[in-house]
Amino acid sequence: TRERLRRDLQAARDANMNMLRNWGGGYYEDDAFFDIADELGLLVWQDFMFGGGMQPGYDPAFRENVVAEARDNIRRLRHHPSIVLWCGNNEEETAWKDWGHGKTLKEADPVFAAKVWQGYVDLFGKDLRSVVAEEGLGVPYWASSPSNDLDTKANDSRRGDKHYWEVWGNPALPPTAYLKETPRFMSEYGLQAWPQLSTINAFATPEEQQVDGPVIEAHQKFLAGKGNERLLHYIEMEFGTPRSFPDFVYLSQMMQAEGIELAALHHRASRPYTMGSLYWQLNDVWPGASWSSVDYYGNWKALNFHARRFFADVAVAALRDEGSTRFSLLNDGRAEMQGQWRVRVLDFDGRELQQQRGPISLPALSATEAARFSDAELLQGADPSRSVAVFELLRGDAVVAQRLVYFVAAKQQALQPAQLHSELRAEGDHYLLQLRADKLVRGIWIGFNNADASIEDNAFDLLPGQTRTLVVRSTAPLSTLRTALHLQTLGDTLQSRPVASQDNASVERIH
Structure with missing residues (x-):
């Protein structure tokens, strides 16, 4: 329905996404999908409806039928500014080249295999490319995903998608x-x-x-x-x-x-x-x-809440691998930003073990590496199971973006249960949920069981002593929400006694 389309597309936009891909294993969406995408400013990568197999492109009648269907859909949808790419198919080229489909057929019947591949090139390299050029009002065409547009290797990190x-x-x-x-x-x-x-x-x-x-x-x-x-x-x-x-x-x-x-x-x-x-x-x-x-x-799953943070125009990318953390600052805005980077290392009780900071200029539409740190430089002898590194971008005293980095897996951390306190109260036409952490709290998930309620944010961590107040919207009375409120954290989950x-x-x- 149009309501479900708006709900899902709005969820993408609210999570700071700017592109969606309609893959070739689905179907051509109706006009309502593209109307909403236009309205929300979402770019659409549109596959033609082929995915994972190998069509009889060597058959001229089949190719003629495909071209007619493609032409009809391009003409129907081409006035939508959201469509920025037409793609021939999903994973057919890489299936032939990388999954063994082509190799198996060549071993069984090399003459027929050559015919099948030439039919593929004719359909996805020529016919669909031509109809997009004729009807697509300048929107580009890409032969397959993933591919280099029919150039040698199909699924290559150096070229193509x-x-x-x-x-x-x-x-x-x-x-x-x-x-x-x-x-x-x-x-x-x-x-x-x-x-x-x-x-x-x-x-x-x-x-x-x-x-x-x-x-x-x-x-x-x-x-x-x-x-x-x-x-x-x-x-x-x-x-x-x-x-x-x-x-x-x-x-x-x-x-x-x-x-x-x-x-x-x-x-x-x-x-x-x-x-x-x-x-x-x-x-x-x-x-x-x-x-x-x-x-x-x-x-929303936890991922969509995380996506709203990691796809935000301004974000911190502090990425730890093999005992080293690369600290980058991301600015997808169209204006340069001036600020400061800051790194703090805390223990789970909130004691600051060290702090470093420095000025930084972030060009528009850029990723800027601020620093790299080894675990030894950050921890300086502190217990990795009881320490967290806090990477931040500041403007004045305000934290613009933040990311927490841990040094061991959650199952090895000294997380404690019952460290999160909550208070839910009415405020005008909505409710406010205040959360306060005594010690470090990871993986907070806020639920209301079967009560119909929406919450401003979810699936986040709180530093020791930190408080957050979130807007909750519901038609249910306060007493119902208080009864239904359920908080789960990694400390509660991993340290609880087996059931x-x-x-x-x-x-x-x-x-």
Whole structure:
């Protein structure tokens, strides 16, 4: 519906995204999609509807049919300023060149393989390129994604666009591997997470909510329902084994958000070599586990809240890998900025161990490296499991942007439970939720169970002694919201005692 389209596109715009890709495994959206994209200022990369296979492009009648469909859709949509690229297909060239499709067919029938490939070149290299040139009002054409527009290697970080699935896909590298892949334009990468429990409750009873249960596996489409094994691999890497199904859901969202943030900030910090970062995927077509940042019912996962911060015009990219942190400041605004960078190292009780700062000028539309630090320079002998580095951009005394860097995995940190205090009160036509942290609090997730409420921000950390006040909007009375309010943190989740339940047994069994 138009309402769902607006909801999802608004979620993208509110998260500071400026481009969406309609991939070739979907369908041509109706005019309402593009009307809303035009209105919101979202750029659209539009694939033609081919994905993952190899069409009979050697058949002139088939190609004629494809061209007619393409011409019809280009004429229908070409007046939309949001459309900035027409792309021939999703992953067909790389499937032929890199996945073994071409090699297998060449070994079986080299004459037919040559015919199939020539048909591909004719369709995606010539026919669709020509119809876009004729009808597309100057919008450029790209033969496939990923590709170098039919020039030699298809999925190359040095030229063209890149799909990167060695994180999440095989060989399932850790998210820090994103920092070693620096493409010209990253058009696909991703990590899975489950939607919030209220969404899962719509299709699974509490008794059915088991990591390896049949209902849950039916809503997990990766690896034929066994994708939770891959998800646990990534959760356990950073957080250890979840103690219950709700913890599994919560930790999946924390893992997804932190991993994609690492990649996106690396892409932005690599400007101007890297000039685009499109993660897979924005939204869901049904409720279940997926790579989306917005679930089927429009609820934001932790990733969409993180995206609003890591895609902000001005942001801090402090990226730690192999004992070294590269500190860059990002300015996507059209005006130069003057400010100061600051680095503080704190223990989890709030004691400042050291501070450094310096002036910096940020040109418009730029990424500027401020400094690099080894762990030894930052910690200076402090306990890495009890320390956090705070990287900031200041204008005067105001913190414009901030990113926290940790030195060990969360499961190795000395995080403590029950360090977050809350107060919810009415204020005019809305409510205010005040949060205060005694010690460092990681991974705050604010929920209201089944009460209908929207919150200004979510999925963030608080430094020791820090207070944040958030706007909550709901038609429910204050007493209902106070009863429904549920706060979860990594300290509470990782340091709580194991739960003796069927949910916990399921997690242990699948591992």
